[in-house]
Amino acid sequence: MFIFFVPETNYMGSKERKTREKEELKALILKAARKLFVEKGIGQTTIRNIADSIDYSIGTVYVYFRDKNEILHALHTQGFVDLGGQLKVLFNVTDPMERLKAMGKVYINYGLDYPEMYDLMFTLKAPIEFLEAIQKDEWDEGKASFDVLRTTAKQCMDAGHFKGHKLEPLCFLIWSCMHGMCSLQIGSRTQNANIKNAENIVADAYDEFLKILNIL
Template sequence: MGISDRKEREKQEMKRLIIDASMRMFLEEGYEKTSIRNIADKIEYSPGTIYLYYKDKDELLHEVQKEAFDRLHQNLLEKAPSKSPWKRLEQITTAYLEFGHAQPDLYDLMFIIRAPMNKAEESGWKNGKACFSYLLDCVQECIDKKLLRFSDPGIAALSIWSMCHGLVSLNVRCRMKVMEQDEAAVIKMIALAVQEYLRFIKA
């Protein structure tokens, strides 16, 4: 291995260390306490070392957000594998809801907190592309087989995503308390609402 290869490997290893520490801190202590200085303390390096790789907290959290979307994408691949496009669509929505309920802090970072998107404005946002493409491809298959009332796959995918996202977001941000139900009942209610919506848009 040459010097340049070794330096690149060391660079990637350091970035991995920083991202892993950032992810743990974000999940355990929340957005406000996740700072460059606190992350540096966790990995026992100076803040200056982290600034060699990330210019600020927003850029770092953008990378952590990417990790979160990679997890969601893997989750969709594992839990929504059906060869039937309609069945796969049902599996996608179920997997998405389950991920949001199980990972509320990550969901917040992915879809609600503004900070990571400051970086996205500079370079374009690619973090959610694989997940949306998985939904979009499935929706296109459903339309091709005349299983959906929609004719435009983009509008259909956006509609389905918005339905799921809206319900998960309400729950993540504790707005479903208006229903005066316990958490288990709320999660069941959300699943039933999405199932009802899918029945409504089915051709």
Template sequence: MTTATRKEMEHERMRRKILDAAKELFAKDGFDNVSIRKIAARIKYSPAALYRYFKNKEDLILSLKMEGMQKFGEMQSHLVNIKDPFQRLREGGRIYLDYARKEPEYYDLLFTKAVPSFCSPEKWVGGPHQNFTNFQETVRQCIETGVLGDVSVNTAVAALWASVHGLASLAASGRLQSHLPGIDMDNIFEDVLDFITIPQIEREKMRKGKQDESSK
């Protein structure tokens, strides 16, 4: 192993250590209550040395956000292979819940915390991520096939996202399991999705039935 390779590996090891410490502290204490000095103290490093790896706290938090989105995207990579949009929607909701349970710190950072005061809102929020664009397209296809009834894409997206986000947040905090012991966490989103959509499907059938009757 060359000296350059060893230095590169050591640099990446320290960068990883800083990110892990920051992620834990941000999740526990909030963005604005965690300083570079506090992160450095957690890993027994000098505050000045952290600036070799990150320009400032904004650079650090945006690096964490990028990591979190990458992990989320990797969990969803197989969705493109699911042809049926309703089944794709069900699987996407299950993944969202899994992400909240398996990566609670990233989930909290990406989906529940407000924009950090030290971070540019434009950089933090950014444009629509590909994951979200894919979700919108799946919802649009579900509407076209009649699964979600006669509703706008934006309304359906807002309702479905709010449902799965609420479930994920309750699950991540342990409140869902505490208040509803014995709940099937592996299938809860699919059950809720059926609860939301089946009445829509039935209403759509009734509407079409009335149209058929009037056309006779």
């Protein structure tokens, strides 16, 4: 009894520790990758860079991630946890119309503050290609974030706003507005296009967005 019990406990214990250590290393790789992406851009960050920065070999990275797209997808998911968390906090705001406005601001700030993460989440094909590669055609994080918008817009409608509008397309239009501003700004399409006051154009356009919301 004793003879069997002790070894088995040790085995299970180390097995669990191993699992934890593996998760820790996986997290370490992601943390390093994210840091490099933010610092020097996704396109300029190589697997070697990531491995070097945490003093592991290239091969080790490939033990924990099948390819670069899986790393990008994992960070893509992290980004949605971050942004989604910030959006969910806004349910503190009881008036749905005010909440909707606040959501727009949070979304824009996230995009402009973390452009590389934003690109990963909403522009780059890589994380989507990973989903296709593993035959998963669901995008859970995107779903969740869009649900937050849909729920809020629905409450706006219930409160008498958006008369004559369809919920789903209107939500997508609002999302497109916010995304479009972030995307054009991040992609440097505002800088050289002869737009006046280009540095503040997103903030100014957001004000126009608010004016329109106020009459809907």
